Amino acid sequence: MEPQFRKMAALCLFIGSLLATLTMLLHPSGGSLAHIAQIKSTLVFSHALAIFCLPFIGFGxxxxxxxxxxxxxxxxxPFFVFCTGLIAAMIAGAVNGLVLPFFVAKYYNAGIDEQVLKAIIxxxxxxxxxxxxIFISACAFAIGLWSAMILITARLPQWIAYYGFGCLMVGLVGVLTHFNFISVFGFRVFIFGxxxxxxxxxxxxxxEKE
Structure with missing residues (x-):
């Protein structure tokens, strides 16, 4: 593997991870229609940042x-499975952070039945x-297979593979204990992991040394 390509992929992982972390720190909690309309700018910016980070993570x-x-x-x-997850994350970010705030801002207090708006939302x-x-499952599968490949190829230190398996075990415990990974707090826990x-x-x- 060419050293320049390896280092560029690593830099993209750093940049994408930094942007994903900023997204989670800026991500507001949901609420009523009035609250969504009020925080429209924050929702749009945080989710636009989330979508922007995906190509960097994908390249890495x-x-x-x-x-x-x-x-x-x-x-x-695992790369193609991971990319499937990134596409799902892009759709989720677009729906929740671009479509939702603009839709609510346009139709809230426009004389439309609030129950109809709530049903659409x-x-x-x-x-x-x-x-x-889909995103969470794809990431878990990819990390598991990448970790196994690290153990097989020995191209990276084995401890990072065991760390990946450890993250998956923590996630499995969360699933068995019915931890809600798609709540704002739960998704932050997953993203930080x-x-x-x-x-x-x-x-x-x-x-990595040559």
């Missing part, structure tokens, strides 16, 4: 898969939740 994930490549090319499987929230579940693994992997890729 591509670099990781190339680094862990084997003759069977199995390392590309409820549909959007179910769509958003389904995309969140994902970001911690990506940053560590990026650091190992960037400072």
């Amino acid at each position: 994930a591509w670099g990781l898969s190339v680094l862990l490549q084997t003759p069977g090319r199995i390392a590309m499987l 409820g549909y959007g929230r179910y769509l958003n939740a389904s995309m969140d579940y 994902l970001v911690s693994w990506l940053v560590l992997v990026g650091g190992l890729m960037f400072w």
